Amino acid sequence: MEKTRIAVAGAGYIGLAHMAVAQQSDMCTLSAIVDPSPAAEAIAAKQGVPLYRSLDELFEKDRPDGVILATPNQLHLEHTLTCLQARVPTLLEKPVTPTVAEAEKLAKEVDRTGVKVLIGHHRAHSPIMARAKQLIDEGRLGKLVAVMGSAVFFKPDHYFADAPWRRQPGAGPILLNMIHEVHNLRMLCGDIVAVQAFSSRATRGFPVEDTVSINLRFASGALGSFMLSDTAASARSWEQTSQENKAYPTYPDEDCYVIAGTFGSLSVPTMRMKTYGKAEDRSWWKPFETSVADMTRDDPLKLQIEHFTRVIRGEAEPLVSVRDGLQNLRITEAIAEAANTGSIVDTSPAH
Template identity: 25%
Template sequence: MDKVGVAVIGCGAWGRNHLRVLSELKGAKLVAASDINQEVLRMVKEKYEIQVYTDYHEMLKDKEIEAVTICTPSSTHAKIALDVIEAGKNLLVEKPMTITVEEAKTIIERANERKVKLMVGHIERYNPAVQRVKKMIDEGRIGEIVLISSKRVSRWPERVGDVGVVRDLAIHDLDLMRYITGAEPTEIYAVTGSLKHKYEDHANIILKFNSNPTGIIEANWITPKKIRELTVTGSEGRIVADYITQEIRIENSNGVYIPNTQYEEPLKRELENFINVVLGIEEPIATGMDGLIAVYLCELTLKSSKTGQPIKVEGIWNK
């Protein structure tokens, strides 16, 4: 196939970003979109000149559609993903993949049975700043990694309504600490609380690995200024990365070095990877198993915060 026929389920703020990027990708042909809001669909149809549906089940009957991205509220991901898989379509599910571990396991099992490609939208893996940091760590540029800390804070986003700050924000960094280190955490301790919202709106999380490093995550919806920052401390230096500007700063005994960088849209890189996976020319950077483990780590984080105790991380990835 020259181009992958693709559709989007959920045309809210993030879904519209998917539509925009997919319409621009050389390897993709944007075929259709689905949403429960008819006014949103009217605007989508007018802008992209594609078929639109209020019922995604009807859309999935279209044989031209080979791949689907799911951008609906988190609590709906499991059911929609299973329907997409049953229709034989390849899929990318936005994070969190599901609300529960059991739901995520079922999706992976069904995708394997139906032989469809499954990816999860852990977009920060595609951030050029993260890629640079990972490369420097792998090359030993700052020695043995001792500490990885992240700050992901901002005001309450109105678009979020069915999950708290752990599953919406901290999940990025729970996933990235596995990705950057290439190691699995062995223990989680978390303190969360809610000042203004139904779900937890602030969280502080400590991740312990077998030896080094230690991971520290701060996430909240109560900080006036939006900050997205990663700091990696090693035995021979430190790297600080800004997720928003994609700039990195390297500090060691010789001074401070700030490499020249060029901004690239992480979502474009993510959706390019998805299309190329469907075409069979790339491997996924964020797999269904990565999505499952992220959901599992979120569950343990919330369990630790509820019990006030550290929680051992079992090897779910080996099960």
């Protein structure tokens, strides 16, 4: 089978990552780059593909089989609508759009046109996440009761000096980082139907929060607690435990999620399990059977582009739909609202 031709719009950090996996793939190939900036010329030359200044120019001169949109968030709606009009399958980087209202509009257009759109929550393609979900779905933990999660790390001062907007409302770890965690938690534990939160800016003193304590209620009745901070010197984050992004040092003894049920618990990503063998032996006075679940590691971005290729070919449905992306955004915004108002915010999908 001929390789599927995929164009990448946006030659920034994440766009370059998509280009790299496309160039190395056995299933697809990078066919073009779309970016109006002068810096993109050198990138296209290095990649050995043509450069176009707009999606319209791309579709007119060199129509690809699919497009990856790695453009700025504020352009997500406009660019995806252009791809829908051209009936070109699209991988849209998260967040799906900057606002829930825009995401709702996009979801309706995707439903209306029937064009396939995959949202780039790349952790959804992680073999670690797939294995954890399998263990939970098999009932190895019993009925889910609680999840304890963390994304606690330290961003250096130059992170904020290099881009001063990161100090201002509209940035902060809730909107910049938490959306990744929301999708992971929904994937493992089901729909989140309500949130509460406390936020603090006591460490850095910026106008935006640096630390957040979050409570979650799941549709199953399970409850969750999540600690989020970009100013706490800790390794309990996905980047520093999963070993999937080589840009970060990793610590194999650390976990960022613990999921507990009526028969046992699973720590992720070490995959350490503590379970009771028999129903009648469940007691805090009884010892657990301890084990480490087998798993494999692979690059989620590589697996994501392979999945996108199958979506383009009509061999698969998007693992992360626009409506998934909408719900992740809705919950993330609700956490910010709960932190600002002190209220419990309803996030049920029908809400």
